[in-house]
Amino acid sequence: MGLALAISAELTGVTDLHPVDSADTPYTYSFTVQCTSCREIHPNAVEVTAWESHELSGSRGEANFVWRCRACRRESSASFKMVAKQPTPPTMYTAEDSGKWKNVVEFDVRGLEFTDFQVTGEWTCKSTENTTVFSEVDLEPGEWFDYDEKAGQEVMITDVKWQIRNC
Numbered sequence: 001m002g003l004a005l006a007i008s009a010e011l012t013g014v015t016d017l018h019p020v021d022s023a024d025t026p027y028t029y030s031f032t033v034q035c036t037s038c039r040e041i042h043p044n045a046v047e048v049t050a051w052e053s054h055e056l057s058g059s060r061g062e063a064n065f066v067w068r069c070r071a072c073r074r075e076s077s078a079s080f081k082m083v084a085k086q087p088t089p090p091t092m093y094t095a096e097d098s099g100k101w102k103n104v105v106e107f108d109v110r111g112l113e114f115t116d117f118q119v120t121g122e123w124t125c126k127s128t129e130n131t132t133v134f135s136e137v138d139l140e141p142g143e144w145f146d147y148d149e150k151a152g153q154e155v156m157i158t159d160v161k162w163q164i165r166n167c
């Protein structure tokens, strides 16, 4: 089954919003997880990165996230969708996307569902007017404000919403 993390936001003066995510600085996605067999919801958020893999039991290969339900003991897993054997990089959210839902990352999941996303860590975006890059964008408060010195204008990301949906 495919699940996507989608974002909707209003971008003013900035574009190409995405998490800072590379082998050197892996981005950690923090989700609430639910077992699809017994519907148990894990009380603590779990962390998933594209840069780590874990073995599945019984030599069934690897996944980016492997989880065993405490209630029914069933093992489940999630992996970032791959392109050319690499995890697909996060999709950029552009100024033109403002107000619309767009998938950031997509997962193949088995036996679990992500039910909620808690944004943490650093995101990045750039000016729509010049080459200025904003590299420490914190979306945790649901909005972000800065000043574009070269353009002489305030820039902002507001009305940040998250959704997990089928894909």
Ligand SMILES: [Zn+2]
Binding pocket: 035, 036, 037, 038, 039, 040, 069, 070, 071, 072, 073, 074
């Ligand atoms: Zn379970």
